[in-house]
Amino acid sequence: MAKKDGVNGKGGQFSGTPADRLVRLWRNNDERFGALLDEVLDGNRQGVIEAAVGKLREEEGYDFMDEVEAFSETAQGTDEQGDPTLSTLFWLVLEVDGPLDAPPPVGVIEEALDSAGLLEKAADMRLLPLWLDPEPLSYLDAADRRTLLRRLISSPEEAESFARTQDLLAPADDSGTRLVGVVGLVIEEDAELEGEGMPDPLKLGFADDGQELEIDPIEQERIRQSMAAFAEAVAAADPRVKRCEPVGGLNDLLDFTAEGVWPDDIEANFDEINDFLDIAGNETGDGVLDLSVGQTPEGLLVRVYNSDGVLLDERSFDLSGARADEALAMMKRRCRRLTEE
Structure with a gap:
């Protein structure tokens, strides 16, 4: 329009x-x-x-x-020749296992992104060599995100100082499997600055409304293979990394870590529960949800409360055994508190 x-x-x-x-x-x-x-x-x-x-x-x-x-998470500018540029933050989600006392392999990640064809339009890019914790990242407001962008444009050192000041780093001594983030910057030359679409610096295939575009099956398979090769290269360089995926902007990262569903984990999808929680969350002023979950003959009974303890909704889901355990783990990531009855 x-x-x-x-x-x-x-x-x-x-x-x-x-x-x-x-x-x-x-x-x-x-x-x-x-x-x-x-x-x-x-x-x-x-x-x-x-x-x-x-x-x-x-x-x-x-x-x-x-x-x-x-x-x-985007900023217009000019390069040394005075040509227009567009700088955009992009985020990677990584499933890691083990202490994070050493930084992420940013050089390998950059090479893997390039090999996967995701940097085709990039005039320059840089990655912040820090493991970032999704929980404090969720509190970054729009002004904070712009500050992070400006600092990373200026230098990785300034961005690192900001991240440390904001306590965004993932705990280095945690153990076990968990999700963390890595942020990078893509600078594009001669970008179409008049476009109204959502930022998509790695060309992950988002339409103007942020939804995924319908992609030709052959192209879809090419992208899948490229993503698999990218993840394999990163995991080979750092044994702590079990899986890795570029996800887009910070909101995409937060959605991903809340749901914890990887593209190849079809069996792990809990769309009905996620939709149920999304609707309940929209009824709150602060997005905070507390859950009470119990097993009944009909399945998993989920009651949702707001931060004041008011019951918002309840529903039964036909889940038991290992699937119920997976659903509980997912819901714990999405709510403030989960009580098992």
Whole structure:
């Protein structure tokens, strides 16, 4: 959809607070929204964004924040020749086993991404040599994400300092299998800066609405083989890495770690439970869920409460044995507290 010039015509001005202007520009799909949002994000003015959300209807707020958070992980600029560039954060999820006292093999990861054809459009890239913990990452607001991006554009050392200050590092001495993240930066030359689609620096195949595109089966198989080769190369370089996958933006990483489902784990899918929890989470103001789970003759009975202890919903799922145990493990990752009856 073409961008509008604003309700007052081309060059017209909106009055009101920055939050008012953000809301009006966003609702009118005005091309000036990005410039104002850049100013807010680079000024670390998260309060303006939160004030804007407060002025939106609930259903609008989710779409607004999805767009703001995706936008916060990209920044336009110019290279040494003055040509336009687009810098974008990208995230990898890794299943690791063992202590993380040594940094991730970023050189191997970069080579594996290149070999898999994921850096075809990249003029430059860099990876932050840190294992990052998804839990504190989930508290990074849009302004924090923009700060991380700007620091990584400046230098990996500045980004590392920010990550340590924000306590984003995964515990080095934990043992057992767990999911962690690694963040990188892709800089593209001559990027199509006027596009309205979601950032996709590794060309993972996202449509404008962030959904996966329908891909030709032959191309889909090529991508699958490339991803398998990428994961194999990383795991061979670091025996702590059991699986590895590029996932897109930070929200994609958080969704992935919440559900814990790898693309090849078809049997591990619990779509019905995840949909049930998603709907319940949308009914809360803070997204916090507490669960009570018990085994009944009908299967697994799940009761969902908000952070104030109010029952939101309950449902039985036809699960038992090992499948019930897998579902419990998944639900524990998604909620604040799970009580087994």
